[in-house]
Amino acid sequence: MCSRPFIPRQQGTTLVELVMAIAIAGVLVVGLMTAYSSIVGRSSDPMVRTQAISLAESYLEEALLKPYLDPSGTVCPAAPSGNRENFNNVCDYHNYSSSSITLPNGASVSGLSGYSVSISVQSIDAGDLGTVPTNCALSVVVNITSPLNETTSVTGYRTDYESTPACI
Template identity: 65%
Template sequence: MYISHKGMTLIELVMAIALAGILVAALMSSYSSIVGRSADPMIRVQSIAIAESYLEEVLQKPFLDSATNSRCPGASGGRSTFNNVCDYDGYSSTSITLPNGSAVSSLNGYSVSISVADIAAGELGAIPTHCALKVTVTVTNPIQDAMSLTGYRTDYESDPACS
């Protein structure tokens, strides 16, 4: 007569527990890696939104200075007094502010810098270099990723050769 024993030996049980422990450890390490980066997309989207806001502000300004009717006479005063695109060249701030200078406290850790330069010959096809400015806004977020957006402002309103 044959007696069937159902169950596991001690060695099989120890091996099953060890294998389960290895699987749990692997899953937890990958899970912690995913959780650690879960806010990164939100921070990047916030950086893009800040850069878009500043770029829109700059590109809405006139191409020529209203007081001197020249391209880039040099900025005077702060951001609230900027009256043409070139005034923003070299602007940088370690905090995000509204155009009137009020700080946006919920955006601590972000910084912004703006550069304005003449376009290179042929950069925009047949548009002459004196007819357009290249505006680059760079936002650095709290995890030290820099996000740059570039836009162009043309002199369509005052120079017929640029239209």
């Protein structure tokens, strides 16, 4: 019986196959790195938005905690000059704006550069608060502009519940 000697076939990859595998892997890595860099570049955006909301709520609370009427008993007299610590009623905040975040005494808050604030106070429109008369409530709108140039707005209402007789 004549048999041929068993010669094992050589197995492996050719140079062409190896170059193709490296090229495909390179394209996949570039795609993954592009997506990764986009995600990392925007990772601070939620923090900036959260900070803007917190600042807006802080200014709104400060304004709404002030009395409805001026100590002289009038609604919306001329705002006092100086810092916010001189504001003695809600209307004093009307047209307040600042290109930086400050404390009521005017001192800048470090770490919040790039944020700005503007506040608007006006009488409510009929029906805004159901049956509350328009002369008995004020709408306060606080706008915070973030370093991303996005504006966050919050609105609150201050009613005249402390007058004697009550505003009806």
